[in-house]
Amino acid sequence: MHKTKKTVSTLGIHIILLTYTLIALWPIFLTIINSFKSRRAIFNSPMSLPGIDTFSLKGFIKVLVRSDFEIYFMNSIIITVATLTLVLILGAMAAWALSEYEFKGNKWLGLYLAIGIMIPIRLGSVSLLQLIVDMNLTNTLTALVLVYVAQSIPLAIFILSEFMQQIPKDLKEAARCDGVSEYTIFFKVILPLTRPAIATVGVFTLVPVWNDLWFPLILAPSEQTQTITLGVQQFIGQYVTDWNAVLASLTLAIVPILIIYILLSRHLIRGITAGAVK
Template identity: 65%
Template sequence: MANRTSPVSAAAIHAVLLGYTIIALFPIVLVLFNAFKSRKAIFSQPLMPPTADSFSLIGFDTVLTRSNFGLYFGNSLTVTLVTLFLVVFLGAMAAWALSEYSFRGSATLAVYLAIGIMIPIRLGTVSILQLVVWLGLNDTVWSLILVYTAMGLPLSIFILSEFMRQIPSELKDSARCDGVGEYRIFFRIILPLVRPALATVAVFTMVPIWNDLWFPLILAPSEGARTITLGVQQFVGQYVTDWNAVLASLTLAIIPVLVLYAFFSRQLISGLTSGAVKG
């Protein structure tokens, strides 16, 4: 007989999950509330939703009319989408090679990739900056794309290779017996079967890139290459901070993350829970 969770245990689990959800969503709700309020209401009633008296769009007006927010948003979108494509595509190809074929140095390469996951890439910031300057890519979005691709590939290869190892070998051998080439097996059979893993990699790759401030500040600080997180900093001063504009910028910056999560949520949950339940 299958074990069933008691009502008390189920209630406790749901209470813990509900508490965690509230804690996780509270900062986002707070930003959304205050983005649509006047400066006075932000400080006098920070935890209250906007009312008819406190409602104001001055922050959005400042962001959209007095800054290059469209440029910053476009730079962030370009960096994120191009990096996502490179990380997912190159990671999938490398994972397929490591999981399917045996060759000299494969174990060493796997260890090397594991080291790339464990060691923070920011430790090599000085060397990365020197390399970017040597390549002539400083103050360009391509410097960010290359760095973020290198940062995301180790985890991408690790996750995808584990998923690909779970694909039955009989399926691949049957395709080979029918004369299907390796490229067609990869694109027509393997990639559709690992869609949950691809979605997981996409979300885990996008969020750190979209929210990163470190590398845009060091590698691409010029006006033409600024990302959205760096562009928001112009509203933060040493003595005066335009909180309306800061909160409005953050609200607009949240939208792509929510859209991506909504688009990949089903596949993401499937990827995270794959293998947790066995028949």
């Protein structure tokens, strides 16, 4: 009887999760299939798959040939990769210092970083804009990288420090007894063991940076520094919107994130659930 109840409970949980997954993936599915359809088919039958009569690559042609999509795409790649690299390196080093070493103000510094997670960085948009202007960094990718690093580093430190605290102290002490330097312990012992947490931080950093529209719009709106999300806006007008081009742009923007998420999903799940069971 108990086994039957457990089976029913497990089945119910799987049904709920599957339903939620379908709801979450449905908008992505609609975006992708409609990007391969003509404008009339998008409005007449948005739920149907593209057929012989409705199939069209007009949107992709307009995006790839008649716009500077390659510039927008490369800008997004550069900003995302630079932000990820800095956040993972600086976040891991700071998390190691906070979790491993006791020093004056350790707890207060951790609290300060936690406040950085709770307060949205967009509340300081005016001050950030003034700071970027004073630094003469307007319309540069550097400005966006700096803002995104500041936005992402508190959460990265929080996740990584919690994960590093679970690494057995005996492992670290054994390495120290063998005369291994702190740098070697960090890079060759700690970092390999924190790969699930690093993958989690990577995804949590990647998605907001790649999808952000706010800071590219106010800090780097020039033609040469626009990101994908900002570049798509040129196809959206006050009175007329080129939905073929918009959906094609969104599809091209979704694919890289989807591939990365699929590749890191195993480590992401391990990183999120780490510590749930001791």
